[in-house]
Amino acid sequence: MEMVKTQSGRKPLGAQVNIPPRRMDFDFSKAPRNGYANDEYMTTFWAAFSALFPKGESFFVEAVRPYRNQIHDEILKAQIAGFIGQEAMHSKEHISFNKFFAKQGYPMDKLDHDVGKLLSLIQKYAPSRFQLAITVCLEHYTAIIAEYCLKADDMHRMADPEILKIWLWHALEENEHKTVAFDVYETVGGSYTERALVMFPTTIILAFMFLWFHSRLLAHDKRLFSFKKNWAGTKHFWGRGGMFQGIVPQLLDFLKPDFHPKQHDTDELLDLWREKLFGEKGILNEQLNSVQNKKLVF
Template sequence: MASTTPKGLEIHPRQPKFGLPEPMPRHWHGGDAFKTHLFDAMSVLFPDGERFFIDSVRLFREQIDDPLLKEQIRGFIGQEAHHSREHAHYSERLRELGYDVDYLERGLKRRLAFIQKHLPAELQLAATCSVEHLTAIMADAVLRNPLWLQGADPTMARLWRWHALEETEHKAVAFDVYQSVCASPWLRRRAMLQSTVFFTIDTLKGLIHMLKRDGLLWNWRVWRDGLSWLWGKNGIYRELVKAYLDFYRGGFHPWQHDNLYLVEQYRREFDAPTKVA
């Protein structure tokens, strides 16, 4: 199978200089603990998760014949490697604030090690496709819906926009590799169900841990406002449900969610203008 990423969309890693705040504000998302720690909890998963995604695609790289898809695999690996590095720096800031990042990472590390040792390579790639879809639909929302980062520290908001842009650019690469070497809709659906459960558990674990360290775990207003932000009338998660369910369709492809205009819009923020001689 050839690449299905839109023609002309080059996938290349960027290395923007973020200079994360030192110390990082404890509640950098507009002073809101719930919003901040939802993002923090997801970030903790990325250093190990992104390395897993890279490894799962590399297992099949030599089976790909399409030159364009091979080039996009290189771009995918480069982008994910930089994401892993930047979120590792992010985790260091969280450690400095007193959060037990090692505790939060431990379960994920064990689970990924088990998967890589005992489960078929095709299932590992299907898991990558699944989580890439989760990150792609959230990335789309971050870039499109200002409510996701409204009021956030500008440096932290820029970090998340950068990550969202690159997740959007490469959202079909692992999927195209999977379609080339396996293409089983059943295995893909199974992997999505499992990935959704573990992603939810891991994120909730991080959120609870950080709120507990802040002394806010049992503050009902924090939970009321946070859950309303996620699932209320204009909740940021509510708008993701249809896009999430599309993954279970037999004929699904990531670029059926065509948001190329967002890529073009946000590239202006992160890609330096070309100098004319």
């Protein structure tokens, strides 16, 4: 049974509503250079994705935080605490994951700088409700990609076990808190029209950033125009039966007026992975029960 407690022995607020912030400290020092299918294209695909997280998840937290005082429902308040705690940990661990790629010469700092620049422009000029709507859209992406990651046996086979850990932990928590930004948005009067309209530019910018980042990482490996070598990876992620095709139906659900993230029922999947990661024989259990977690205050 999973235990996350503060120093006082009290469960953190987020943990009381099944969104426990879990402090991790992944060690990538022994991970191979190409930790996904021993292939540069596939490995840098995930590195490009990871490059978006440190600044991206801080943006999510800053978009939700100002609304904390407008929420009076005690459960949603606790869920916000859990959401903020989990996203803060994700930023921290993806910084460390990105450093692992930077050590191999990949321009991770430049990518991080570029995401930061774009997001700080949005924070400077966009109204806070718009920032919250962007967060709802992007949290939809993280939730459905995370669900894919938890279910994708081929990913579990192809990824290096140490590298897989960060993605499984992150994927689990993205699904644990997938309703939070959405519920905050609706509680403070966010409309269907606004979130549906915001999804379009958000998707275009996200796709552009991601493809641009992946291209820059591939260029570092001199693989950008190696179409033959990149074919297997391209098919795996973008082709028929690949990752992108797998998430399209769930992506489109967001455009239904009565959509709520709970409609994608992941309760059983989460129980399964909580047990695998943090249960009695959980592969991340040792980290979870370390002294560090007792210092959590979220």
